[in-house]
Amino acid sequence: MGEVVRVAVNGATGRMGRVLVDLLRRDRRFDLVAAITAADAQEMGAPVAHGSQLRFTHDWAGVPTLDVVIDFSGPEGLQAALQHCLDSGAALVVGTTGVGDALEARLAQASRHLPLLRSANFSLGVAVLSRLLRQAAAALADWDLEILEAHHNRKEDAPSGTALLLGEAAAAGRGVALGEQVVFSREGRTGPREAGEIGFAVIRGGDIVGEHTAMLIGHGERLELAHRATDRGIFARGAIEAAHWLAGRPPGGYDLDAMLAERSGG
């Protein structure tokens, strides 16, 4: 998009929202016109930064005309952002994970009416990791696959959206559907591991930003593909690039791979 892009951040007082607001305020390609948060957020009505005219709000009805919304709010906030985008025609970039089946279906339906780009992980490293894992899972089709993830102690969903995204990539590499192979926790299970399972293990603690390891385990050897995030800026920058790329596009469901492929001329 050539002109300045009018953007709103939903979930603006959160861990991701704050990084997004900070980056967008300094990015001349964008005009940050709204910073939406929860109705009961402590910061409600306060300026988004020292000296800024823009204040945190929960009032979608008062939001000026927008080109794109970036959502990192959680499932409830995402529903409101989606409705606003459907009503106004603004594009929607979704970072929120842990979305239930009903909202998943609404998002799929909505992508027929507005430009909508989703990724469970906006980092470049995870985009490459998922491609590598798809290849490795195909090449080592009979090796056992386990996906481990670790996050901070405030994270609400488990396993992470990224772990599921990696599971989908591996399953696609093997030509199967993830749902048929998935084992979320081995607690209570008896007997040996079944061939073809894709296992998930979850760690929560402290301030871990986000760590994912896919283990392909054979006999006498193991391949590990891992990504460790140490700075939320990687996700925020990816989502901002996605918002710039998405604004003004025709309605449709887009993903990060489409943006990266187009940008690299592929």
Ligand SMILES: NC(=O)C1=CN([C@@H]2O[C@H](COP(=O)(O)OP(=O)(O)OC[C@H]3O[C@@H](n4cnc5c(N)ncnc54)[C@H](OP(=O)(O)O)[C@@H]3O)[C@@H](O)[C@H]2O)C=CC1
């Ligand atoms: N795709 C990606 O690359 C990444 C995705 N994520 C995902 O993004 C989401 C947010 O993560 P994170 O920033 O750590 O979470 P936080 O809980 O720190 O932030 C969420 C923010 O949304 C606000 N909020 C809650 N309800 C609403 C609502 N109805 N409308 C508007 N705002 C609302 C919260 O306010 P309050 O605190 O007052 O409740 C909070 O400020 C999660 O689903 C996470 O998994 C995170 C990092 C990267």
Ligand SMILES: O=C(O)C1=N[C@H](C(=O)O)C[C@H](O)C1
């Ligand atoms: O909640 C987080 O923090 C993160 N959530 C995303 C996920 O669920 O995969 C992405 C990243 O790992 C951080």
